[in-house]
Amino acid sequence: MLAERYDALFIDLDGVVYRGDQAVPAALRVLPELRRLDTTILFLTNNSARTPEQVAQKLQGLGIEAVGTEVLTSALATAALLRREGAGERTAFVIGERGIREALEGVGVTLVDGQPDRTDLVVVGWDRSADYSKLRTASLLVERGARLIATNADASYPAPDGLWPGAGALLAAITTTTGAQPTVVGKPAGPLFEAAAEATGATRPLVVGDRLETDVGGAAEMGWDSLLVLSGAARRADLLASRALPTYVGEDLSAVLDERPPGRFRRATEREVEPVRALLEISSLRSGGLDRRLAGTLVAGGSDEASGLDATACLESVGGFGLLRSVAVRPDVRGRGLGMLATAAAVGEARTRGLTRVFLFTEAAEGFFKGLGFSVIDRESLPGAVRAGDAAAECPSAVTMALDVSP
Numbered sequence: 426m427l428a429e430r431y432d433a434l435f436i437d438l439d440g441v442v443y444r445g446d447q448a449v450p451a452a453l454r455v456l457p458e459l460r461r462l463d464t465t466i467l468f469l470t471n472n473s474a475r476t477p478e479q480v481a482q483k484l485q486g487l488g489i490e491a492v493g494t495e496v497l498t499s500a501l502a503t504a505a506l507l508r509r510e511g512a513g514e515r516t517a518f519v520i521g522e523r524g525i526r527e528a529l530e531g532v533g534v535t536l537v538d539g540q541p542d543r544t545d546l547v548v549v550g551w552d553r554s555a556d557y558s559k560l561r562t563a564s565l566l567v568e569r570g571a572r573l574i575a576t577n578a579d580a581s582y583p584a585p586d587g588l589w590p591g592a593g594a595l596l597a598a599i600t601t602t603t604g605a606q607p608t609v610v611g612k613p614a615g616p617l618f619e620a621a622a623e624a625t626g627a628t629r630p631l632v633v634g635d636r637l638e639t640d641v642g643g644a645a646e647m648g649w650d651s652l653l654v655l656s657g658a659a660r661r662a663d664l665l666a667s668r669a670l671p672t673y674v675g676e677d678l679s680a681v682l683d684e685r686p687p688g689r690f691r692r693a694t695e696r697e698v699e700p701v702r703a704l705l706e707i708s709s710l711r712s713g714g715l716d717r718r719l720a721g722t723l724v725a726g727g728s729d730e731a732s733g734l735d736a737t738a739c740l741e742s743v744g745g746f747g748l749l750r751s752v753a754v755r756p757d758v759r760g761r762g763l764g765m766l767a768t769a770a771a772v773g774e775a776r777t778r779g780l781t782r783v784f785l786f787t788e789a790a791e792g793f794f795k796g797l798g799f800s801v802i803d804r805e806s807l808p809g810a811v812r813a814g815d816a817a818a819e820c821p822s823a824v825t826m827a828l829d830v831s832p
């Protein structure tokens with residue numbers, strides 16, 4: 426199963442393990458199972474307000490076994506970064522709550538409150554009692570040479586009644602004032618992930634998260650695989666608007682217990698014409714003209730010759746538009762996110778080529794493509810080149826769909 430292919434799971438909390446004050450049901454089932462498998466688990470959070478023990482207590486309160494050492498907050502990672510840099514005795518003015526304050530003191534940083542004239546560092550995290558006076562002091566210290574460090578740059582904090590200003594919003598007040606470039610620790614920046622690797626000794630971890638920009642994008646920057654779960658912030662349609670794509674996508678954390686093939690899409694080679702044809706035919710899709718379309722054909726899997734390719738999709742350019750066709754997944758691995766990833770990879774191909782609208786014809790998968798953000802359109806409204814092309818002629822009774830591609 427997926428969890429066994431990696432030496433650690435770095436699991437995001439909000440949107441994966443809980444949503445607000447409710448446990449995600451899958452997490453209650455899956456986490457004990459991962460413990461039985463002896464999987465190395467580290468919970469990662471950008472939130473710097475709580476201490477690891479406070480986070481562990483919250484998890485325990487939701488019925489999830491956890492101890493403080495299994496939690497890595499952006500506060501702890503900030504402290505780890507400063508410890509690694511090792512520059513001895515330093516002073517810091519902090520905009521932040523207990524989590525970051527305790528973490529900094531833990532590595533020997535002296536916190537200076539009030540209105541100091543100078544400090545070595547200004548550290549900004551989420552602070553529900555931040556006010557003008559603190560922002561002014563922080564800005565003045567940065568202007569006088571203090572190094573600006575942010576636990577994370579999250580613009581907002583998702584609260585039950587809406588979005589509250591996040592650490593990034595407080596940070597923006599200081600960077601807007603001073604023009605300073607902060608060192609950012611939390612996802613998608615590297616230091617939190619580096620601290621996670623250091624804490625576990627993992628060299629081949631899987632990042633599990635609910636956000637494309639932070640969890641998936643950050644993992645990709647590290648060269649790590651990721652699983653996007655749809656139990657939190659990201660929706661299916663967001664996949665098609667994202668530059669960074671996850672290795673896997675699943676409904677929730679239970680995906681880590683599946684036999685889920687990776688969706689690493691690459692261009693098909695000439696030697697793969699027959700495997701692609703076999704995959705299309707077993708999926709009842711047309712394979713005529715495949716040789717001509719090879720340049721736009723993406724495939725995943727295939728290292729194991731016996732089972733063939735796992736999935737494919739093709740993006741053709743027709744008259745300045747994208748035409749998505751031949752989305753197919755091997756029957757025994759269907760329902761495990763590969764179709765979504767194939768479609769997202771093909772739409773990414775359209776984006777790379779500067780195509781702003783993608784069309785498709787489908788006889789059986791209207792609901793699937795609708796879930797990914799495509800809309801049904803009238804065949805008459807197709808651009809002439811697409812309407813007169815061979816794909817349109819091959820499927821006269823198919824539903825016609827379109828998607829605007831975000832730049």
Ligand SMILES: [Mg+2]
Nearest residue numbers: 437439440635
């Ligand atoms: Mg999250």
